[in-house]
Amino acid sequence: HFFSAFGRRSPHTPLAAMFATLALTATLAFNGPAPRAVPRGRAVSVRMEEAVAEVEAPPPPPPAPVMSASVPFLVKNKNLDGLVGDSGFDPLGLSNVLPIDWMVEAELKHGRVCMLAVVGMIAPGIAHLPGRDFDVVAAHNANLANGAMSQILLWTGLLEVTSLIAIVQMLEGSGRKPGDYGFDPMGFSKKGNTERMALAEVKNGRLAM
Numbered sequence: 001h002f003f004s005a006f007g008r009r010s011p012h013t014p015l016a017a018m019f020a021t022l023a024l025t026a027t028l029a030f031n032g033p034a035p036r037a038v039p040r041g042r043a044v045s046v047r048m049e050e051a052v053a054e055v056e057a058p059p060p061p062p063p064a065p066v067m068s069a070s071v072p073f074l075v076k077n078k079n080l081d082g083l084v085g086d087s088g089f090d091p092l093g094l095s096n097v098l099p100i101d102w103m104v105e106a107e108l109k110h111g112r113v114c115m116l117a118v119v120g121m122i123a124p125g126i127a128h129l130p131g132r133d134f135d136v137v138a139a140h141n142a143n144l145a146n147g148a149m150s151q152i153l154l155w156t157g158l159l160e161v162t163s164l165i166a167i168v169q170m171l172e173g174s175g176r177k178p179g180d181y182g183f184d185p186m187g188f189s190k191k192g193n194t195e196r197m198a199l200a201e202v203k204n205g206r207l208a209m
Contacts, residue, residue, distance in 0.1 A: 084195075085202035101170055101178045108179035109163070111205015118208045 068076045068088030076088040079095035083104060095103060121136050128134075134142060143149055163181070170176040184190075188197050 084198045085206075099171055102167065104178035105167055105170070108201070108205065111202065111209055114208035115205055 066076045068074045068090075070087040070089040071091055074088075074091060077090045077093065077095050079100050080086045080088060080090060083100075124134060124136050124139050166176060166181070170178065188194075
C-alpha cells in the first residue's frame with residue numbers, strides 16, 4: 001500500500017509546483033547575477049592607487065628669503081618694498097614698530113635740512129657779502145652773538161607745528177605722500193621726471209646727513 005500510495009498522483013501536485021517556481025524566481029530576482037571575479041593583480045593595483053590618493057601631497061617648500069642689498073647678511077624687510085631709494089637698510093627693524101610713512105617723512109625732512117646746511121657751510125668759502133668776510137666758524141659765532149640763532153629756532157618751530165598738522169592727516173589716511181608740501185617753484189615735477197628727482201633728493205639728503 002505504501003508504494004501504491006506514493007506512486008498515486010496527488011491532486012495538489014500542480015499547486016505545489018507553482019509555489020516552488022515562484023519561490024525560485026523570487027530568490028533569483030533578489031540575489032541577482034553572481035559578481036564577476038576581479039583578477040588578483042588588478043585588485044592589488046586598485047588598492048595601491050586608493051592608498052596613494054589618501055596620502056596628502058607635502059606642502060611646497062617656502063621661498064628663499066630676500067637678502068638686504070645694503071646689509072647682505074640680513075633679511076630684507078618687506079615694509080621697505082616700493083619706497084623711493086629703497087636699499088633694504090633697516091638693521092634695527094624700526095619699520096616693524098613705527099609707521100613707515102612717518103619714517104619716510106622724517107628722513108626727507110632731515111635730508112632737506114642737512115642739504116641746506118651743507119650749502120651754508122660751502123657758500124661762505126666761495127662768496128662774501130660786503131663787510132661780511134667770515135669763514136664758516138666765524139659766521140656761526142657772529143650770528144650767535146647777534147641773536148640770529150634764536151630767530152632760526154623760532155621760525156623752525158613754526159614750520160614744525162605747521163608740518164605736524166599735515167603729518168597727522170597723512171597718518172589718518174588723507175592720501176598725502178610723505179614729504180609732499182606742494183613746493184615746486186621751478187616746476188620740476190611737471191617735466192615728467194618726478195621719479196628721478198625724488199630719487200635724487202633721497203640720495204643727496206642721505207649724503208648730506
